[in-house]
Amino acid sequence: DQQVKQNSPSLSVQEGRISILNCDYTNSMFDYFLWYKKYPAEGPTFLISISSIKDKNEDGRFTVFLNKSAKHLSLHIVPSQPGDSAVYFCAARRSGTYKYIFGTGTRLKVLA
């Protein structure tokens, strides 16, 4: 029962261009979403979050967009840098719970 899906296992982008990572979910009760970045041999690190009452949240080069009707969120990185090369996980929390459901991740490679 994969409630959070990241359908692109990998993505390559040129340095300086925009990276768009996508995440789809199935449960309309999800009310909070996060993006994590993970480097090899390290644990995930929190990147940015968005509440279901918003449709956009921005933090520097990172912007998360939420489309509740489509049950879709995306992470935009502009401009992309080689140091952004990592695996990106999206996670969603069901309203009234403390448990996050994670996607399987998208490996981003930013080419210099």
Add this chain to the structure above:
Amino acid sequence: DTAVSQTPKYLVTQMGNDKSIKCEQNLGHDTMYWYKQDSKKFLKIMFSYNNKELIINETVPNRFSPKSPDKAHLNLHINSLELGDSAVYFCASSQGLAGGVGNEQFFGPGTRLTVL
């Protein structure tokens, strides 16, 4: 100075053995978690403790037992290890129950468990 640390980083053991993974956080957080990342890269929560009280206990075999001696530590004991237990186990912590700005989860580097 590592915020969330786990030991060991790698653990190779035989089926049937009993092993423990230790986790410590120096962030002053009151909530700690164990996650399992399997071969398909799914990161799934196993347990969560808030102020040393178990608050999340997913459908996990009872061979897995978390123990929280204090708020800064959450250890994971696994009895009678099976091949399917091979995975990367991540410990995490947060201030308060995860969710919302300011109480995001901080993850440790993971422990790769291989059961032969």
